[in-house]
Amino acid sequence: MLDEPSPVELYCAAQVRAIDNQAIRVLGCEGYDLMCTAAAGAFRDLRRHWPQAVRLLVLCGPGNNGGDGFVLARLAAAAGHHVRLCALSPGEALQGDARTAHEQMLEQGGVQMADWHDDLPEQHDVVVDALFGTGLRRALQGTAARMVDAVNRARAGAGEAPASPVGVLALDIPSGLCADTGQPLGPTVVADVTSTFVALKRGLFTGRARDHVGRLCFHGLDVPVEAAREQAVQARLLRAESVRGLLPRRAASAHKGRFGHVLALGGNHGYAGAVRLCAEAALRAGAGLV
Incomplete structure (x- = not known):
């Protein structure tokens, strides 16, 4: 289910990246600024859908999706949440905006870093999936795949130690889901809420996306309409108001x-x-x- 208001135009992953890059040029801002705006929007979604949540686990990948997670963890810790974070890559291996986000999170403090041991380190109210975004083109393997499996077990209340289910918030797209087709590429996160940014991806509405996306919250990040004009719309969402005038x-x-x-x-x-x-x-x- 898609929160309102939101656009109706759908784009493939490559087009969304082009829109993102064009927005940076048009707005004259840094990519890290958009990352912070995106994470702030996702954190608002978290607080709106889980207002009683205190304990958060943030899972961060090696790219900009992980960077969104680092910023969200920093914001959540500053707001008084108990935040634990597991990262796929060490800080020195990160690059660009993701590295900046990681450094600022550590500089602020308040986020407990944890190693991954093939299951969630403890019971949490919400798990934030910031592992992989729209650039994923292959099935997750190794530690990333085990993380996804553990998240899905915890959401179903079926971890190694029986516990109440946890909520799952995915950033931009559930990790493992193809942003173009909506098909799982392998192990794929099943989210309760997905916060997506800049433009709507085709794969959030096609294939088996409905089994994984949950409630979809859109954040345009103040990207101007001009940034998307060079991109041909792949498809459009059909809504009641779209056909009401035809009847x-x-x-x-x-x-x-x-x-x-x-x-x-x-x-x-x-x-x-x-x-x-x-x-x-x-x-x-x-x-x-x-």
Whole structure:
């Protein structure tokens, strides 16, 4: 389910990266500034959907998705949350904005760094998935795959030690999900909420995305419309308001003979419900006589 308001245009992952880069040029800002804005939006989503959450576990990957996680961890610690963080890569291996985010998080303090031992280190209220974003093109393996499996077990309340399920917030896209097709590439996070940024990715709405995305929250990060003008829209979301204007208003004196007739054939032994559902659907769609 997509929170409102949000755009209807869908783009592939490469286009979203191009929009992101164009926005940096148009706005004259640094990529790290957009990263901080994105993480702040995701942190608001966390507090809105889990207002009682205190203990957070943030899982960070080696790229900019992990950078979003470092910033969110810093913001959460500053707000008084108990934050534990597991990173796939050591700080010295990080580059660019992700390294800046990691350094600023350590400089502020308040985030407990933890090693990964193939299961969640302790019970948490919310796990933040900041492992991999839209650039992923292969199945997760090794430690990353084990992290994803542990997150999904914890969400289902099926960890090694029985415990209440935890909430899962994914940053930009659930790790393991293809941003273009919506198909899992291998082990894939099942999120309760996904905070996505800049533009809507096609893979958040296609394939098996609905099994993994949960509630989708969009943050445009104040990216100007001009940043997307060079990108051809891949698809558009169909909403009720999109088609409402195409349906003519019916006069109070309208007659059933003016709105088409439907004949539903069916009702074989054991399948009577199918024809009934078909008939009801036709009536709800506006057929005059069924």
